Structure formats: C-alpha cells, structure tokens
Amino acid sequence: MNKLPVVLGHQVEQQVAFVGPFGVGKTTALRAISDVPVVNTDVDSAEAIGHRTLQQSGKTTTTVGLDYGEWRFPDGKVVALIGVPGQDRFDAMWDALLPRSSAIVLWIYGDRDPIRLECRKWLQALAQRKAVARLAVAVTRVPDGQEQQVLDSVRELVTRFHPLAPVLSADPREPADVLQAVTMALVTPYTALQA
Ligand SMILES: Nc1nc2c(ncn2[C@@H]2O[C@H](COP(=O)(O)OP(=O)(O)O)[C@@H](O)[C@H]2O)c(=O)[nH]1
Numbered sequence: 526m527n528k529l530p531v532v533l534g535h536q537v538e539q540q541v542a543f544v545g546p547f548g549v550g551k552t553t554a555l556r557a558i559s560d561v562p563v564v565n566t567d568v569d570s571a572e573a574i575g576h577r578t579l580q581q582s583g584k585t586t587t588t589v590g591l592d593y594g595e596w597r598f599p600d601g602k603v604v605a606l607i608g609v610p611g612q613d614r615f616d617a618m619w620d621a622l623l624p625r626s627s628a629i630v631l632w633i634y635g636d637r638d639p640i641r642l643e644c645r646k647w648l649q650a651l652a653q654r655k656a657v658a659r660l661a662v663a664v665t666r667v668p669d670g671q672e673q674q675v676l677d678s679v680r681e682l683v684t685r686f687h688p689l690a691p692v693l694s695a696d697p698r699e700p701a702d703v704l705q706a707v708t709m710a711l712v713t714p715y716t717a718l719q720a
Pocket residue numbers: 545546547548549550551552553554582583584586587588608665666667695696697698
C-alpha cells in the first residue's frame with residue numbers, strides 16, 4: 526500500500542499585501558522574491574496604451590484579479606504575498622483580501638507629481654477600510670539626487686496616518702529591495718491608521 530505524505534497543516538503563517546497605483550511594480554516585486562511560480566491574472570490592458578511610464582518600460586498588461594506568490598524565511602516560515610488591484614475599481618477585492626493580511630506594502634511612484642497627493646489618496650483609502658496597520662511605504666523610481674527630499678516629504682505625510690510606518694526607496698525589480706520592504710512592513714508595530 527502506498528504511504529500518503531503526512532501533512533502537518535498549512536505552512537503559510539503571514540500574508541503581505543502589495544497595494545498601489547497601476548504600473549508601479551507590484552507584480553514585478555512579487556515575482557522578484559517569490560519562491561514559487563507567481564500565479565497572476567495580468568491581461569492585455571487598454572489602460573497601458575498611452576501610459577507614458579509604461580510605454581517606456583514596455584508594460585502592456587494589468588492585473589485584473591490578484592497576484593499570488595510565497596516567500597520563505599530562512600527559518601522555514603512562509604509568507605504569502607498578494608498583489609491587490611487598485612481599489613477604485615476593485616472594492617470587493619480589497620474588502621476580501623486586506624483584512625486577512627498581516628501587513629501592507631504601499632508602492633508609490635517617486636517620479637510622478639504630485640507624489641504626496643497620490644500617496645495620500647492611497648493612505649486614506651486604507652485608513653477608511655481600517656485595513657491592517659502594519660505598513661511600509663516603498664517609493665519607486667526616485668530620481669537621482671532627490672532621494673532625501675522625496676523620502677522626507679513622503680515620510681512627513683505618512684507619519685500623519687501611521688507614526689511608525691517606514692518609508693523607503695525601493696526598486697521592485699531588485700529582490701533585496703523588495704525583501705527589505707516586506708520585512709520592514711512585518712516588523713512595524715501595529716498602529717491604527719488615522720483616517
Ligand atoms: N526603470 C524602472 N522601471 C521600473 C521600476 N519599477 C518598476 N519598473 C517597471 O515598471 C513595470 C511595472 O509593472 P507591474 O509590476 O506589472 O506593475 P503593477 O501594475 O503594479 O503590477 C515593470 O515593467 C517594471 O520593470 C523602476 O524603479 N525603474
């Protein structure tokens with residue numbers, strides 16, 4: 526008789542959600558660190574046509590559902606990673622996925638004006654849903670020489686929503702940057718987001 530493998534329960538202990546504007550790099554970031562093939566629902570996107578940044582990067586797809594990947598800590602614990610589509614068109618998805626997440630990484634464009642306005646819009650949307658309050662804000666594409674200025678400005682804004690949320694500059698294509706964002710989000714003290 527064949528022996529069945531012993532299953533000791535699901536390995537996934539934590540879930541980190543990536544949120545942020547279209548094309549900022551959520552799917553890219555997930556792929557950069559996932560230990561398993563990323564399941565995703567990107568399809569050709571009409572929205573990508575005419576989008577300056579994305580034409581430059583060659584991106585012509587968008588996430589209609591969600592992305593799923595997993596990352597394993599050196600001690601064997603598994604973190605589920607989910608890329609959540611933009612909240613304006615996918616309210617139900619937010620309500621289903623965010624309450625079950627241990628932490629959120631908010632990805633924001635660092636080269637698109639006005640950065641703070643866009644960042645505030647996302648923070649407000651998260652605060653309104655009383656979404657998880659372990660948060661890190663990852664700023665992409667920060668122009669050379671402007672890192673200090675851009676991050677300080679975003680930090681000042683983020684502090685109003687969550688006094689302890691880290692703000693970092695990160696390239697979603699770089700695994701080390703993405704891991705830093707994920708681990709920083711997970712170790713942030715749990716604090717209620719101010720609306
Ligand atoms: N040059 C540059 N390209 C980036 C950077 N971050 C992301 N990208 C590109 O922007 C695109 C982001 O697409 P995607 O991850 O699908 O965005 P999503 O809609 O947030 O999931 C990819 O083609 C990335 O390679 C960056 O810091 N610099």
